[in-house]
Amino acid sequence: MKKSERLELIKKIVLTNEIETQHDLLELLAAEGLRLTQATISRDMNEIGIIKIPSSKGPYIYGISQDSHQSVSPPPKPIKSTILSVSQHTSGLEHMLYLTVVPGNSRLIKRFLLEDFSELIFSVLADDDSLLLIAKDTAAADTVRQKVENWMTEQD
The missing domain is CATH 1.10.10.10 (Winged helix-like DNA-binding domain superfamily/Winged helix DNA-binding domain)
Structure with missing residues (x-):
């Protein structure tokens, strides 16, 4: 086949x-x-x-996914509903974000983040139900954090 x-x-x-x-x-x-x-x-x-x-x-x-190959701005509903939380500023780690997601979805969320924010991201590490995003600097992390938070609160 x-x-x-x-x-x-x-x-x-x-x-x-x-x-x-x-x-x-x-x-x-x-x-x-x-x-x-x-x-x-x-x-x-x-x-x-x-x-x-x-x-x-x-x-x-x-x-x-409703849209697995295009930008996620705004994200398709299944993508939006898979992000459970995003960390806030942590002293000394302002350039990092920690996202929790529905188990089994971190690789897909990682792909969307890298597609939308590649110029702001140094690296993203993903396991089954979480991602650690390392931004290039604190301002980049704030931009990504704000967009992810918007995805989580957007009304259908």
């Missing part, structure tokens, strides 16, 4: 099923005759723009 066909199959499965974990997605793909590693599925999900979103039943499930 070609990569483009695999990506389309993953999109179809995510859009037609409530999937809570990568393991669940791997099982559904195996049922379609496609056996992948967790690393491959993780890369494919990132490329597609699959993020965790709240389900109608309560737990977070995988969904597809």
Whole structure:
């Protein structure tokens, strides 16, 4: 199966099923005759723009970002709803921001931050549910912090 066909199959499965974990997605793909590693599925999900979103039943499930390749100003609702908090100034660390996000979404948020603020950012470190953004200086950190806070409070 070609990569483009695999990506389309993953999109179809995510859009037609409530999937809570990568393991669940791997099982559904195996049922379609496609056996992948967790690393491959993780890369494919990132490329597609699959993020965790709240389900109608309560737990977070995988969904597809409304806009995974364009600027996030303003951010699509799934992106906006995945940022849970952003740190305020911490003495001696004014050039850094710490963001908490819905688990499984930090890599996508990192990509959007780097696309929108590349000239202001020195580096971004991401794990499953948080990001540490190191800005080039305090003014750059304040600019990014203000924009992220605006994303979190914008009305639909």
